[in-house]
Amino acid sequence: xxxxxxxxxxxxxxxxxxxxxxxxxxxxxxxxxxxxxxxxxxxxxxxxxxxxxxxxxxxxxxxxxxxxxxxxxxxxxxxxxxxxxxxxxxxxxxxxxxxxxxxxxxxxxxxxxxxxxxxxxxxxxxxxxxxxxxxxxxxxxxxxxxxxxxxxxxxxxxxxxxxxxxxxxxxxxxxxxxxxxxxxxxxxxxxxxxxxxxxxxxxxxxxxxxxxxxxxxxxxxxxxxxxxxxxxxxxxxxxxxxxxxxxxxxxxxxxxxxxxxxxxxxxxxxxxxxxxxxxxxxxxxxxxxxxxxxxxxxxxxxxxxxxxxxxxxxxxxxxxxxxxxxxxxxxxxxxxxxxxxxxxxxxxxxxxxxxxxxxxxxxxxxxxxxxxxxxxxxxxxxxxxxxxxxxxxxxxxxxxxxxxxxxxxxxxxxxxxxxxxxxxxxxxxxxxxxxxxxxxxxxxxxxxxxxxxxxxxxxxxxxxxxxxxxxxxxxxxxxxxxxxxxxxxxxxxxxxxxxxxxxxxxxxxxxxxxxxxxxxxxxxxxxxxxxxxxxxxxxx
Numbered sequence: 401x402x403x404x405x406x407x408x409x410x411x412x413x414x415x416x417x418x419x420x421x422x423x424x425x426x427x428x429x430x431x432x433x434x435x436x437x438x439x440x441x442x443x444x445x446x447x448x449x450x451x452x453x454x455x456x457x458x459x460x461x462x463x464x465x466x467x468x469x470x471x472x473x474x475x476x477x478x479x480x481x482x483x484x485x486x487x488x489x490x491x492x493x494x495x496x497x498x499x500x501x502x503x504x505x506x507x508x509x510x511x512x513x514x515x516x517x518x519x520x521x522x523x524x525x526x527x528x529x530x531x532x533x534x535x536x537x538x539x540x541x542x543x544x545x546x547x548x549x550x551x552x553x554x555x556x557x558x559x560x561x562x563x564x565x566x567x568x569x570x571x572x573x574x575x576x577x578x579x580x581x582x583x584x585x586x587x588x589x590x591x592x593x594x595x596x597x598x599x600x601x602x603x604x605x606x607x608x609x610x611x612x613x614x615x616x617x618x619x620x621x622x623x624x625x626x627x628x629x630x631x632x633x634x635x636x637x638x639x640x641x642x643x644x645x646x647x648x649x650x651x652x653x654x655x656x657x658x659x660x661x662x663x664x665x666x667x668x669x670x671x672x673x674x675x676x677x678x679x680x681x682x683x684x685x686x687x688x689x690x691x692x693x694x695x696x697x698x699x700x701x702x703x704x705x706x707x708x709x710x711x712x713x714x715x716x717x718x719x720x721x722x723x724x725x726x727x728x729x730x731x732x733x734x735x736x737x738x739x740x741x742x743x744x745x746x747x748x749x750x751x752x753x754x755x756x757x758x759x760x761x762x763x764x765x766x767x768x769x770x771x772x773x774x775x776x777x778x779x780x781x782x783x784x785x786x787x788x789x790x791x792x793x794x795x796x797x798x799x800x801x802x803x804x805x806x807x808x809x810x811x812x813x814x815x816x817x818x819x820x821x822x823x824x825x826x827x828x829x830x831x832x833x834x835x836x837x838x839x840x841x842x843x844x845x846x847x848x849x850x851x852x853x854x855x856x857x858x859x860x861x862x863x864x865x866x867x868x869x870x871x872x873x874x875x876x877x878x879x880x881x882x883x884x885x886x887x888x889x890x891x892x893x894x895x896x897x898x899x900x901x902x903x904x905x906x907x908x909x910x911x912x913x914x915x916x917x918x919x920x921x922x923x924x925x926x927x928x929x930x931x932x933x934x935x936x937x938x939x940x
Contacts, residue, residue: 488523726800
């Protein structure tokens with residue numbers, strides 16, 4: 401998931417470096433004006449001074465503190481226009497923007513335009529007003545924890561002759577067609593627990609090869625949130641434990657093959673509990689709720705080669721993330737007032753130089769291998785990060801289904817440049833897979849020069865230790881000393897995948913790289929009459 405393939409920031413907020421939190425929803429005045437002494441930062445767009453403790457990070461911390469900003473206790477609640485209109489006061493303020501209703505009551509003090517300016521949109525659909533003054537603002541990100549639910553417009557009834565069935569004429573609440581459909585039997589996770597005097601172990605059972613992701617958060621010493629992501633579904637377990645537990649967890653295991661999740665927590669006071677406590681379970685779909693954002697601290701940032709670096713991050717909010725195989729997450733930072741984000745895939749420490757491999761046991765850390773581009777706004781910024789500085793990470797995204805590989809024993813992975821990152825985790829899993837053990841796994845890795853090859857020594861060592869794995873490097877700008885394959889992705893290089901009963905044959909292919917590279921790979925496979933149902937292309 402490379403920086404170069406996702407140039408546009410999700411939020412191009414042209415704000416000064418000293419921008420405060422509320423400026424992110426401030427109205428934009430285009431006419432030149434004098435700096436106002438009432439401005440919090442000297443920015444002409446400010447209308448009033450903000451109270452102390454109302455920076456962007458303060459607003460994000462409030463959202464991540466567990467405070468119920470939406471007032472719905474985590475439930476997604478559809479709202480019709482009549483209900484929206486009733487919440488129109490300073491103490492109870494809702495507004496709708498592009499079909500989504502937000503509770504902006506707590507945001508009032510963070511808005512530099514002042515309460516009166518924000519109140520103009522309260523109790524109604526404020527989309528038109530919003531677009532007139534600051535359509536460029538990424539309001540979804542700022543109001544993520546204020547989201548109540550979709551705006552539902554009541555159907556209008558036409559005049560119907562007596563005895564006829566009424567037919568709504570407009571404004572139907574039509575189900576969204578872009579929600580992912582799951583034609584398989586629904587997976588309903590099951591919960592169990594065991595204990596010793598010193599610790600408590602929570603088990604969540606899903607299904608074999610369903611590729612679950614895990615978000616674990618300790619809200620306080622007795623409150624635990626455990627979110628299991630299975631494709632488009634998020635299963636939320638909220639635990640109120642019998643007594644206090646320490647952080648970080650003693651151990652966390654997510655069994656990709658078994659679908660079993662195991663979280664062991666150390667009890668603050670050793671004792672046998674009469675019960676684990678109590679818990680509730682809710683379910684939501686990805687897309688129905690806004691992304692959660694987490695603050696992570698830079699632990700180490702070091703060069704990896706001439707144009708890439710390793711970034712190691714540590715949570716500071718008692719948070720642990722285990723991504724589903726093949727998924728990515730966005731990393732965001734304020735750069736000259738712009739909240740800029742790109743998608744990256746964490747990699748295992750074993751593929752990285754010391755000390756990252758040594759710290760593999762620290763399950764709360766996340767390691768990213770990132771290529772730095774001369775015109776890459778975020779990658780250039782991240783490469784200069786110092787230990788202790790903060791970044792924002794999102795919840796995982798992706799559409800990779802591990803079950804698709806279950807029937808295949810000869811698999812080819814095709815990667816270019818930083819597209820190697822999701823492949824590294826996949827290689828680790830496939831070579832250890834017990835169910836339908838892999839016969840042959842081939843990585844075809846495209847780069848410009850030998851110096852551009854990531855993790856070369858680790859991959860070559862793996863090739864030596866496991867005869868089922870083969871690394872094939874293809875270079876487009878190598879010098880005369882290079883004895884391997886040369887060129888770019890083409891029919892000739894991929895044609896051997898079609899020849900059965902050979903080491904090069906593959907019944908399944910996964911592809912990751914720049915968008916043009918991935919499209920070329922797909923076109924070539926189609927031209928070769930490869931079954932595209934057995935192809936997965938990772939998207940950034």
